[in-house]
Amino acid sequence: MVLTFTSMTAIVGVLLGSIHKITRPIAQLVATSQSMAEGNLEKSVISPSRIKEIGIFVDGFETMRGKLHHSFEQIEQALKESEEKYTTLFQFSPIGILITDPQGKFLEANNTLKQLFGNFLADYQRHLHLGDEGWLLRGDGSPLPKAEWVIARAIKENCFIQGVEEGFVADDGSIRWLRVSAAPIPLPNYGVAIAYVDVTDKKNQEWVNQQHLATLAQSEKRYRQVVEQQTDFILRSEPDTTITFANESLCHALGCPLEQVVGQKWINFAHPDDLKPTLEHIGALTPADCTFRTDNRDRRKDGVMGWTEWINQGIFNDRGELIEIQSVGRDITALKTVELALRKAEERFQQIALSSPAGIYIIVLEPQGDKIHFEYVSSAFEHITGLTIAELLADFNCWRTIIHPDDRDRYYQSFEQSYQNLSQFICEWRIITPKGEHRWIQVCSSPELGHRGEITWYGVMLDVTAQKTFQIEKHRLEQRLEFVIGASPNVIYNITPLKYDPTLPGIQAFDYDVNLVTKPFMGFTPEEFYANQKLWMTRIHPEELTQVLGIVGTIFEKQSIVMEYRFQDKQGEYHWLRDEQRLVRGKDEQTYEIVGSAVDITDLKETEKFFPKPKKKQNQRSELKVNF
Incomplete structure (x- = not known):
């Protein structure tokens, strides 16, 4: 049974009134006894009626004592029940509670607080008792000065402190975040009651959220930088083609500042011939099929037309309505120019391939x-x-x-x-x-x-x-020619005349290059004639050299000449040669070659010594030449 405060007050009031009635005659009796002891016999004694009254009151007092004893038992039981409820509520409260004395020392901590701190409660108590700095943190993570501790403020200011975030740094370096409230206890020998709520998970989540927000802000910043610095075009527009955003690259290409671009319709910049297929694509966009690609011509600054490849994505609301078009474009003007050049080159290639005899x-x-x-x-x-x-x-x-x-x-x-x-x-x-x-x-x-x-x-x-076929036939002819040349006593040669100046002495008058000597001649190999261009002239007998040079000088006029002279072989012996030369002009009529054939006629010359040729009259020889 639990007595209310009003019931207890009424009982106490009745008891106090009854005690007053009982104590009054007793007090008179005590006073008379004291007077008699002092020798004052004239003090009246309580009348018998009063003594009877005292007896009655004693009986009543006994009755009241019993009732009062019963009432106090009820009060004691109520207090015991209240204390048990208080203890239960205190120990099993969902928040941690700490009771301190006026100096801030721990008096009592509930189970929730012990579970909250675990093994670190002793660390907390020690740091609090010693007044250490740096083990409590503000909500932003900075050190919390001692003057700002919730327990210190509540004791010093004697006021209610509510909802302050404190970070407790345990000895192992871990941090437990708490929301702390404190209130003074208006009882002797008591300080403050402190309530702790663990907000570590919430705080950690806040830190994570802050990091996410910081990362998001940084990403947004980078995104904006990328968008603004992007060489590609970024465009956002409404379904009616009204431009709501354009990046700097697009504005630069169009030759207009951003404020002149936003609010315009992009169809005003597009080539009219490209609008129909693009607008048809926009009209066909659905949430399930929300992207399309297109190549459009557009009017750039100074009226120049450029090409842009656009990748477009439709943005839809919850009702499936198209609300925005986001477009990323790439300037492909150069690519289109190359494509056009390639197309023309392909056409020219096909024309060449069709007309070329080569496969x-x-x-x-x-x-x-x-x-x-x-x-x-x-x-x-x-x-x-x-x-x-x-x-x-x-x-x-x-x-x-x-x-x-x-x-x-x-x-x-x-x-x-x-x-x-x-x-x-x-x-x-x-x-x-x-x-x-x-x-x-x-x-x-x-x-x-x-x-x-x-x-x-x-x-x-x-x-x-x-x-x-020509090469094969030529090869056969060359083989035949080699056989003929090899079997013939004649040596065939080819020279290129470079200079003829009869005013110069000796072999200096005639300069030439030896191009061909078909076989070894007079002990000299063809390579020796190639290496020493003047070798042939140096081997002509000195008595006949001037005459030979003179005859050679006439070849440009006569076209062909025949000479007989002595030639010194490699061993130093002289042989008579019959040398026939013919001038061959190049296709340009400016270059010349001399083709010659030389044969050793020494034996013939020796025979002529014994069998001289018969002399004929000059007129007869002329007549023979004419008839021939």
Whole structure:
């Protein structure tokens, strides 16, 4: 049973009133006894009625004592129950509670506080008792001075301190964040009651949030810097094409400041011929299909038209309505210019390929090395090989099948060398067309290694059948000529006259280059004549040198000359030579060559000594020349 404060007050009041009535006659009796002891016998004694009254009151007092004892038992029981409730509420409160004395020393701490601090409660108590600095932190993480401690302020200011964040730095370096409130206790020998709420998780989350916000702010700053410094164009617009944002690069390209761009419609800058497909794309945007790409021409500063590649993304609200278009553009004017140039170059290439007698081709060998194919062949291939373009593109083997059997090894060896060394593929071989025609072809191509590991040969093929036939025939003729020259006693030579000046003495009058001497002559090799250009002239007999030089000087007029003179061989012996020379003019009529033929006629000269030629009259010889 719990007595209310009002009930307890009433009981105490009744008891006090009853005690007053009881004590009054007792007090009179005590006073009479004291007077008699002092010798004052005249003091009246309490009347019998009073004594009877005292007895009655004693009985009543006994009754009241019993009731009062019962009431105090009830009060004691109520106080005990209240104390138990207080203790329970104190110990199991959801917040940590600390009771101190007026000096701030710990008197009592509830279980929640002990659980809150754990093993660090002793550290907290020690630091608090010693008044150490630096173990408590402000909410911003800076040290909390002693004067700002909640417990110190509550004791000093004798006021209620509410909701102050304090960080407790434990001896192991960990930090526990607390929200601390304190209030003075108006009881003797008591200081303050302090309430602690653990906000470590909340504080840590705040730190994380602050870091996230700082990171976000930094990211936003970097984003803005990137957007502003981006060479690409950044554009945001409403569905009706009204511009809401444009970065500096776009404004610079358009030749307008930002304030003149924002608020305008971008259709005012776009080429009219490009608007229809772009607006159709915008009209077809949905939340599920919200992006599209387009290339548009746009009017730049000074009225110049440029090309921009745009990647556009539609932004939709919760109702699926298009509310904004975000666009990233890249200036592709230079690329478009290159594309146009490439297109024109491709057209010119096709025209050249169509009109060129050479076959132009591209061969690709895949990275694995097991697949090879023609990527491109010009129309000349059909004329040269007799195979159609479709056949060549469809099957590379049909190209191999027309190679002459005797030339296949040479073809494969040359191609393998080009493949292994990435060197030029240059080769000549014969083919047999589907109609059975034999042709010579010459191929030259350069390999290129691609990023995938493939090798691509870019080359040309020529029909060199006529040239090859001529070379073969020329080779046969050269072999015959070599045989004839080798069998003939004559030596054939070729010189290029450089200068003729008859005013100069001796061999200085005639300067020339020796180009050809067909075989060794008079003990000298052709190489010796090449090394010493004046060797021939130096071996002419001195008595005949002047005459020979004079005759040589007439070749430019007569075109051909015949001379007989003595020539000293390598052993020093003289031989008679018959030397015939003919002047050959170049195609430009400005250059000359002299082709000569010399033969040893020493034996003939010796024979003439014994059998001189018959002399004829001059008129008869002239007559013979005319008739001939």
